[in-house]
Amino acid sequence: MEHTKLRHLIDPLDFSAEEIIRLLDLADDIASSPKSYYGVCEGMKLATLFYEPSTRTRLSFEAAMLNLGGKTLGFATADSSSASKGESVADTIRVISGYADICAMRHPKEGAPLRASHYSRIPVINAGDGGHQHPTQTLTDLMTIRRRKGSLSGLTIGLCGDLKFGRTVHSLIRSLARYEGLRFVLISPDELKTPRYVLEESLIPKGIPFCEVSSLEDSMPELDILYMTRVQRERFFNEEDYVRLKDSYILTAEKMKLAKPDMAVLHPLPRVNEIALDVDDDPRAAYFEQAQNGVYVRMALIMTLLGLDEGRVFQHA
Ligand code: CP
Numbered sequence: 001m002e003h004t005k006l007r008h009l010i011d012p013l014d015f016s017a018e019e020i021i022r023l024l025d026l027a028d029d030i031a032s033s034p035k036s037y038y039g040v041c042e043g044m045k046l047a048t049l050f051y052e053p054s055t056r057t058r059l060s061f062e063a064a065m066l067n068l069g070g071k072t073l074g075f076a077t078a079d080s081s082s083a084s085k086g087e088s089v090a091d092t093i094r095v096i097s098g099y100a101d102i103c104a105m106r107h108p109k110e111g112a113p114l115r116a117s118h119y120s121r122i123p124v125i126n127a128g129d130g131g132h133q134h135p136t137q138t139l140t141d142l143m144t145i146r147r148r149k150g151s152l153s154g155l156t157i158g159l160c161g162d163l164k165f166g167r168t169v170h171s172l173i174r175s176l177a178r179y180e181g182l183r184f185v186l187i188s189p190d191e192l193k194t195p196r197y198v199l200e201e202s203l204i205p206k207g208i209p210f211c212e213v214s215s216l217e218d219s220m221p222e223l224d225i226l227y228m229t230r231v232q233r234e235r236f237f238n239e240e241d242y243v244r245l246k247d248s249y250i251l252t253a254e255k256m257k258l259a260k261p262d263m264a265v266l267h268p269l270p271r272v273n274e275i276a277l278d279v280d281d282d283p284r285a286a287y288f289e290q291a292q293n294g295v296y297v298r299m300a301l302i303m304t305l306l307g308l309d310e311g312r313v314f315q316h317a
Contacts (some may be wrong), residue, residue: 007305008117008124012135012175019304020142020175026309027143027293027300034067037299040308041070047100048074049092050127051083051107056269056291057127057136061104064298073100090119097121102305104136123305131165131235137268138171139301140294144286145225147293148264154181156222160249161187161229161274163194165236168268169229170198177202184210185219189248191241192231216249220258226251228267228274228287246273253278266290 008014015023030037046065050058054076062072075081083092089107093116096103103120105113106127113126128134146152157176159169163186173194176182184203186194193212203210213219220226228251236242250273251265267275267287279285303309 005307006121006123008113008120008126009135009301009305010114010117010124010126011133012138012171013178014135017178020139022309023139023297023300023304024143024146026303026312027139027297028147029312030299031293031296034296034299037068037303039069040303041065041068041101041306044068044070044102044306045100046070046072046074046302047096047103048072048076048127049081049096049103049105050074050076051078051081051105051112052128053077054106054127056294057104057106057134060291060294061125061127061136061298063295064302067295068299068302070101070302074103089116092116093120093124102302125301125305128167131167131170131232133171133174134167134268135171135175136294136298136301137168138175139297140290141168141172141227141266141268142175143293143297144266144290145264147289148286149224149262152176152179155224156183156185157225157227158185158187158216158219158223159194159227159229160216160219160251162192162231162245163188163229164192165232166229169194169227172227173198174202177206177208182208184208185223186210186212187214187216187219187249188212189214189245191245192248216251217255217258220255220263221260223259223263226259226263226265228265228271230267230270230272230274249274250276251279252276253282256282256284259284 104125104127110130110132117124231246264286
């Protein structure tokens, strides 16, 4: 490795709990005065290497770098890159290291961004690897939870839908398990339960209370956060199973009557059918605000990985 200080974000635990809080403080400050950060990355470039489709992650990364006064380059599909000719991730990142200052990579294969980081001379950010992790979505989720609830501690958090393939859920549990007084309600059909390794790595060793249930309605009244997820069609082996499970949970305005008045509904998006449109106007619906927070938190992340956050002091309100 040429740069001793080179840092990547591959796993949600790559940053300590204290570093996460500092990053969220920076993101809050950016959200309150985004224009004051223009120019921080002047003359720098972000590469977005997306081997899998994306709207929010790729475009919010690009918006983040543009907001910081930098520039972006990259590809949005594997087909439009030399991966289609058989080029390896290792060779690609060696080349991109000479073209950009930092890169965000999404890949269908679990572990691909980690492998890239081993060959990279620039910070690599995991923008989602298969059904494994999505750490920058987690930063977005943490920022939204903290802004809505004032804290990341002492909450009952319901995660609902495809808990098996949903990488955002795996990353969020992994990250939240470091905060105090949390309780998880894992709501899914039997076939889409949270992988055992996620429970065994994050919850069981720390004695963090959790339950696995199938009814959304029964769980609603106790939740402070409801994190809805899409059934991940692209990870299913056969279409029949997807069709059978895809509408397992549909949150509606009627069901929202069962929830606490200050519960927040999050969803990493895209949604398909799991949140009815009649929920969108409910003040508890936080998912579009969450997508917007993704820009601020990625601005903070780019600054942090490039060492441009140093010397900045924030006070979390
Ligand atoms: N939440 C999220 O990862 O969305 P995209 O797939 O659109 O990037």
